[in-house]
Structures are given as C-alpha cells and as structure tokens.
Amino acid sequence: MKIVIGLLGTIGSGKTTASDYLVKKHGFYRVIMGDLVREVARKEGLELTRKNLQLVQKKYRKKYGEDYFINLTIEKLKRSKTKKWLIDGIRVPEDAKVAKQNNAFLVFIDAKPEIRYERMQTRGREGERKKIIKEFKEDEKREWKLLDFKKTLRYVDKKIENNKSLKDFYMIIDKIIGKLTKIKKAE
16 A cells, blocks of 8 residues: 655644654655755755755756656656655646656645744754745745745645644644555555
8 A cells, every 4th residue: 555645734733743743653754855956056056045945956857857857756656666655845837747647646835924933933944044024935936936835736635734833734644644554455
C-alpha cells in the first residue's frame, strides 16, 4: 500500500510543521522541494532570500523544463524504497500535475496572514526575517504571481485552515491519514 502526499501552502502556514509530524508520527519519507532550490542557490553563491529563490526556480524551470524540481523530488522518493512518500513544498502547476500523476493526494495549508507573519518571524529561516508585515505581503503577492499559484490550487484535494492550536492541526492531519489509509486498503 503506497501513500503519496503533496503539501503546498502559503508562506508560514505550517507546511514544515505538518511535514515534520507526518515524518515522525506516520513514518513518511520526505523530500522538501525548497531544500532542492536552496541547494542550487547556494551552489550559485546567492544569498538565500525569497526573491533569489524565486529567481533560481524561474531560471532552472526555464532552462530544464517546468517539471525540473518535481522530477528531482520524485527520483529521490523512488530511491527511498519506502511506501509512504511526502512531497513538501509544491509551488507551480507543473509540480502539482506531476505529483498527481504519481498518485499524490494534495493538501493545501493556509492561515490568516497575521498568524503566518508571526510564525515566519519566529522560525528564523535564512533570508526571511522581515521588519514589517507589508514586506511579507509583497513577497507573497510576488510569489503567487511568479509561480502561478492560483492555477496550482486547482489540483488540491484537501484544504486545511491552520488558525487554531497545534493539537487541532495534528488532529486534522491524523484524520486525513486515516481516510487515505482506508482508501488505499480498499483498492
């Protein structure tokens, strides 16, 4: 029984928290797409700002195809020899399309902008600290346009609003895993 989950979401929505939980509690093998992009940016000697990471994605997708990063992800997952795959950080329509072709169940995570801004400030990821929420919203607006994120959302199977407690968030994730497990067993 193979289960494939793809996570996508807004900046600071809880994708990494969900991803960590799926790995630790449910035994998923994870590939974080953003880590693949950060690795390329480091090799090019770029500072790891959101803007630079967006430009790296655009450059490599144009040079090697829109499916460049998702194909790297799928290859890594296949080499894992596991039956629970987790794709963390789907961004563009082509990523979602290829994930769906690999039987992924896509989960979109969102939260109120103010909550996401506060989370981003406290997580301390390189290149993300912003002084004001206006810059955060500008980054997000630029990212949605650059990555055609609205089109990506058409592939989503389930949306989670992550505005409550961590316990509530984990309960929602557990319910999704329970339903997916039942579906896969029935197949």
